Amino acid sequence: MDTKNALSVEEIIQKHSNEKGTLIPILQEIQESFGYISKDAIETISRLTNYAESDIYGVATFYSQFKLEEPGLHNIKICQGTACHVNGADTVKDVIFEELKLIDYGTTDDKKFTVEHVACLGCCSLAPVMMIDGVVYGKLTPDKIRKILKSF
Numbered sequence: 033m034d035t036k037n038a039l040s041v042e043e044i045i046q047k048h049s050n051e052k053g054t055l056i057p058i059l060q061e062i063q064e065s066f067g068y069i070s071k072d073a074i075e076t077i078s079r080l081t082n083y084a085e086s087d088i089y090g091v092a093t094f095y096s097q098f099k100l101e102e103p104g105l106h107n108i109k110i111c112q113g114t115a116c117h118v119n120g121a122d123t124v125k126d127v128i129f130e131e132l133k134l135i136d137y138g139t140t141d142d143k144k145f146t147v148e149h150v151a152c153l154g155c156c157s158l159a160p161v162m163m164i165d166g167v168v169y170g171k172l173t174p175d176k177i178r179k180i181l182k183s184f
């Protein structure tokens with residue numbers, strides 16, 4: 033997410049206005065600039081292009097790369113792959129949910145963390161594993177998880 037020099041939603045739409053199949057590039061650039069595609073952004077796209085809001089939602093929900101909710105400041109990915117699963121991924125999830133007062137995957141009320149699950153983070157020998165903001169934390173125990181979360 034790069035909000036420093038970000039173009040507005042209107043400017044992004046304008047920039048892509050002469051391209052064919054403009055919707056996906058517009059959605060990609062909005063997502064990259066703002067971290068998600070807001071309801072307001074979808075209304076603006078619909079107003080300034082020929083796409084109906086329902087079509088824009090259809091595309092945005094079809095591709096998992098697009099997020100329709102504002103993400104938390106930090107992103108936590110809990111690995112649920114086979115190696116992590118047999119080594120306690122469920123405990124990792126339970127401890128994280130308990131610490132962050134979440135009842136399901138998603139974003140905490142204070143918008144500090146977004147918690148997701150992934151199939152495999154590619155470092156199975158460290159199972160169970162989670163990733164926070166692109167950094168892998170392995171051989172997790174409940175105590176280790178609590179310490180890591182407190183450091184944020």
Ligand code: FES
Nearest residue numbers: 111113116153156
């Ligand atoms: S299964 Fe978790 S890192 Fe591969």
